[in-house]
Amino acid sequence: MGSTDSKLNFRKAVIQLTTKTQPVEATDDAFWDQFWADTTTTVQDVFALVPAAEIRAVREESPSNLATLCYKAVEKLVQGAESGCPTEREKQVILNCTCILTRILPYIFEDQDWRGFFWSTVPGAGRAGLDDDDGARPLAESLLLAIADLLFCPDFTVHSHKRGPDSVENMQSIDSCEYIWEAGVGFAHVSLLSHLHVGLTGFLFLSTSLLRLLLTCFSEAMYLPPSSDNSVLNPWVTFFCSTENRHALPLFTSLLNVVCAYDPVGYGIPYNHLLFSDYREQLVEQAVQILIVTLEHDGGVPHRPASPSSMEEQESTGPENLFVNYLSRIHREEDFDFVLKGLARLLTNPLTQTYLPNSTKKIQFHQELLVLFWKLCDFNKKFLFFVLKSSDVLDILVPILYYLNDARADQSRVGLMHIGVFILLLLSGERNFGVRLNKPYSIHVPMDIPVFTGTHADLLIVVFHKIITTGHQRLQPLFDCLLTIVVNVSPYLKSLSMVAANKLLHLLEAFSTSWFLFSAAQNHHLVFFLLEAFNNIIQYQFDGNCNLVYAIIRKRNVFHQLANLPSDPSSIQKALQRKRKSPDVISRTSSQETVSMEGSHPAVPAEPGTLKTSLVAIPGIDKLTEKSQVSEDGTMVSVPKTDSPHTVHPDQSAVAGTSDTESNSGRDNEVSVCVCVHAFKSICTVGKSISSHYQDVFYTEAEMERRRLSSASSTSFWAPTPDWVLSWKCKLPLQTIMRLLQVLVPQVEKICIDKGLTDESEILKFLQHGTLVGLLPVPHPILIRKYQANAGTAMWFRTYMWGVVYLRNVDPPIWYDTDVRLFEIQRM
Numbered sequence: 001m002g003s004t005d006s007k008l009n010f011r012k013a014v015i016q017l018t019t020k021t022q023p024v025e026a027t028d029d030a031f032w033d034q035f036w037a038d039t040t041t042t043v044q045d046v047f048a049l050v051p052a053a054e055i056r057a058v059r060e061e062s063p064s065n066l067a068t069l070c071y072k073a074v075e076k077l078v079q080g081a082e083s084g085c086p087t088e089r090e091k092q093v094i095l096n097c098t099c100i101l102t103r104i105l106p107y108i109f110e111d112q113d114w115r116g117f118f119w120s121t122v123p124g125a126g127r128a129g130l131d132d133d134d135g136a137r138p139l140a141e142s143l144l145l146a147i148a149d150l151l152f153c154p155d156f157t158v159h160s161h162k163r164g165p166d167s168v169e170n171m172q173s174i175d176s177c178e179y180i181w182e183a184g185v186g187f188a189h190v191s192l193l194s195h196l197h198v199g200l201t202g203f204l205f206l207s208t209s210l211l212r213l214l215l216t217c218f219s220e221a222m223y224l225p226p227s228s229d230n231s232v233l234n235p236w237v238t239f240f241c242s243t244e245n246r247h248a249l250p251l252f253t254s255l256l257n258v259v260c261a262y263d264p265v266g267y268g269i270p271y272n273h274l275l276f277s278d279y280r281e282q283l284v285e286q287a288v289q290i291l292i293v294t295l296e297h298d299g300g301v302p303h304r305p306a307s308p309s310s311m312e313e314q315e316s317t318g319p320e321n322l323f324v325n326y327l328s329r330i331h332r333e334e335d336f337d338f339v340l341k342g343l344a345r346l347l348t349n350p351l352t353q354t355y356l357p358n359s360t361k362k363i364q365f366h367q368e369l370l371v372l373f374w375k376l377c378d379f380n381k382k383f384l385f386f387v388l389k390s391s392d393v394l395d396i397l398v399p400i401l402y403y404l405n406d407a408r409a410d411q412s413r414v415g416l417m418h419i420g421v422f423i424l425l426l427l428s429g430e431r432n433f434g435v436r437l438n439k440p441y442s443i444h445v446p447m448d449i450p451v452f453t454g455t456h457a458d459l460l461i462v463v464f465h466k467i468i469t470t471g472h473q474r475l476q477p478l479f480d481c482l483l484t485i486v487v488n489v490s491p492y493l494k495s496l497s498m499v500a501a502n503k504l505l506h507l508l509e510a511f512s513t514s515w516f517l518f519s520a521a522q523n524h525h526l527v528f529f530l531l532e533a534f535n536n537i538i539q540y541q542f543d544g545n546c547n548l549v550y551a552i553i554r555k556r557n558v559f560h561q562l563a564n565l566p567s568d569p570s571s572i573q574k575a576l577q578r579k580r581k582s583p584d585v586i587s588r589t590s591s592q593e594t595v596s597m598e599g600s601h602p603a604v605p606a607e608p609g610t611l612k613t614s615l616v617a618i619p620g621i622d623k624l625t626e627k628s629q630v631s632e633d634g635t636m637v638s639v640p641k642t643d644s645p646h647t648v649h650p651d652q653s654a655v656a657g658t659s660d661t662e663s664n665s666g667r668d669n670e671v672s673v674c675v676c677v678h679a680f681k682s683i684c685t686v687g688k689s690i691s692s693h694y695q696d697v698f699y700t701e702a703e704m705e706r707r708r709l710s711s712a713s714s715t716s717f718w719a720p721t722p723d724w725v726l727s728w729k730c731k732l733p734l735q736t737i738m739r740l741l742q743v744l745v746p747q748v749e750k751i752c753i754d755k756g757l758t759d760e761s762e763i764l765k766f767l768q769h770g771t772l773v774g775l776l777p778v779p780h781p782i783l784i785r786k787y788q789a790n791a792g793t794a795m796w797f798r799t800y801m802w803g804v805v806y807l808r809n810v811d812p813p814i815w816y817d818t819d820v821r822l823f824e825i826q827r828m
Helices: 002-019 029-035 043-049 052-061 063-083 087-107 139-150 202-224 235-240 247-260 279-294 309-313 322-329 333-351 366-379 383-386 395-409 409-427 431-436 456-470 474-492 498-511 524-538 546-553 557-562 569-577 652-670 675-691 699-715 723-729 735-755 760-768 792-807
Strands: 611-612 625-629 636-638 780-788 825-827
Touching: 002 029, 002 043, 002 052, 029 063, 052 063, 052 087, 063 139, 087 202, 087 825, 139 202, 139 235, 139 309, 202 235, 202 279, 202 792, 235 279, 247 279, 247 322, 247 333, 279 366, 279 557, 279 792, 322 366, 333 383, 333 395, 366 383, 366 395, 366 409, 366 792, 383 395, 383 409, 383 431, 395 409, 395 431, 395 456, 395 699, 409 474, 409 611, 409 780, 431 474, 456 474, 456 498, 474 524, 474 780, 498 524, 498 546, 524 546, 524 735, 524 780, 546 557, 546 735, 546 760, 546 792, 557 735, 557 760, 569 723, 611 792, 723 792, 735 760
Parallel strands: none
Antiparallel strands: 611 825, 625 636, 625 780
């Protein structure tokens, strides 16, 4: 009955507030105490008992009452931070005020005229702690500092060191570094949260509530339209991460350590997550969201609504973001190891399989973890080098590939696809990443991909092939990124499996068809990327890559057709109108690839009614990356930008490529009637059962036509011309591959005749022990395309990050049904 009476009294107070047409004085404590002093409500109760329509009604019809409610709630938080909340009644007041502000703030932010309210003082409100003189703090600053104090309040949110009559500590002189929540980075003491004392659950619950309010304060960014101007900062984040917050260092450390130390498995008792609520997980979720939001900005001009005081305070550069500063200064290897192992453990958690279905708790905040990992690598290069110096980077790679493969058919998770690819693009810019990929892939993560025996490089290529061939249409802008990653790592891949080799050839075969090349202005770039990857492997890793060489020989007609691509107008039009034949080499065939990993499930689209948030477009690959050339001593040298996104080396000239192509084509025609060619073809036919893995349909004719028309309409009815075809056809880097075919095809045909071979294993053995030393062109320099930050990707990250935060906070639904402007909410 007590709980019901509290809810009833609270609802009566809300009704009184919405029906009063006259302003209620701030000194009328009897009225305002109804909202927090005489009630015991949860945040879910507050959201249910304070409807959105009534908040907007008060905002429009009784603005002074809404202003006073906000002010009085902040006042109570400031008082609690000063007193340390020694009584249970004071703790309940703080909790109630926290819930009320969490409910109201989004409706303050959605109205442009109200956004300046929290950055002004409230004169004559009668509270000495808030505006006792001309130097009074704006309400927002008072609120943020009070939250920071309360997050380190002994026996409220942390366990007190002291006991006995002198246990009450002075909050103004407390050293919050002694109360860091969890051991880890920069703090090796026993965790305060790990003490199994009475009230631990209460501590976690109160800390989570305060972090939820803090995240709500930061969410003003959701109500501003997208802007590529990175100099405009979030004033709430800017102040909270400045030197004004004396708890900045211990809070950053606490948040990072709580996330990286969390183990969802706990004691390992099956189904324990079904028996009790895990308040620590809720705290970790809020902590990682606070981290990624506060790490978004680094310097600049904090945007505040126009007011006399704020206009005077703005300078050319904003205060330093201490969270970014602390993150960039982490340098101890034991700290890096703690962070990396913690993130890898959490990212791998959804992949774990047990004999008992659903017996292990699965976390759901992997998108936030990926953003945090990105921020760590972006702001702390020492951490990035630490990740890459050992095989531990593969503990991050495998879950990322799992998420990419799992989300490829779900349009509501297109943002997850992008962040995963961006991280791999960042990692692929470093040599060590490509080297680490050669480690054998021996673990068995349940993925809907073909069974293969090989390395992590094979896993990466197989998953990328699956994304390109079976993903949804909105992933097409990522094709350049995916193939750039393959190109970046290709010089270091020592031995591709037959499965991965055939996947790469399948992509080239699909991308090099004339109807695809002529369908969009940028499609030929995909062919350039694949040819560059083949050249890198042939020139730098020929020994050990007999599978790829064999696949190239089997599909040599693809390269000949590409070199002889017609460019006259009639051929272009005929290619665009050509009907796809069925069956063909890209049709689904019965092969061993139909066998997938044990326990895997095919990717499925989002369920009807699933919400998703819109994302801004990502820049082109030439804007996402900058070219670096690997010198002889292994150092990177920047390559000046050119008009073409692809560097054409002197040994890849059009003349050389054409002559090689013509000579090979002529020779193939001459000997086509010979028995050696028939023998070689028979080997290729037999080998299909092992090495021809073309089970995935690439594009249907209707879809290709729709994409072509869509592309044409979006580029002012662009149409391919002979001059356009010749402009890039003459730069195709085909000479190395043509020279390889010129040398090896006759040798393979000869041993087929001499030995009467009908088994591809003998061909592979011959290629494995062969050499092309002195026969290939001079090796070209290794070209790496390293990720570079730019305004476009910064804006993308902002919309993606806040979209994730919006969708993940559904209990309570903090921002649901408010007028957010940073992105659009769409129901699938």
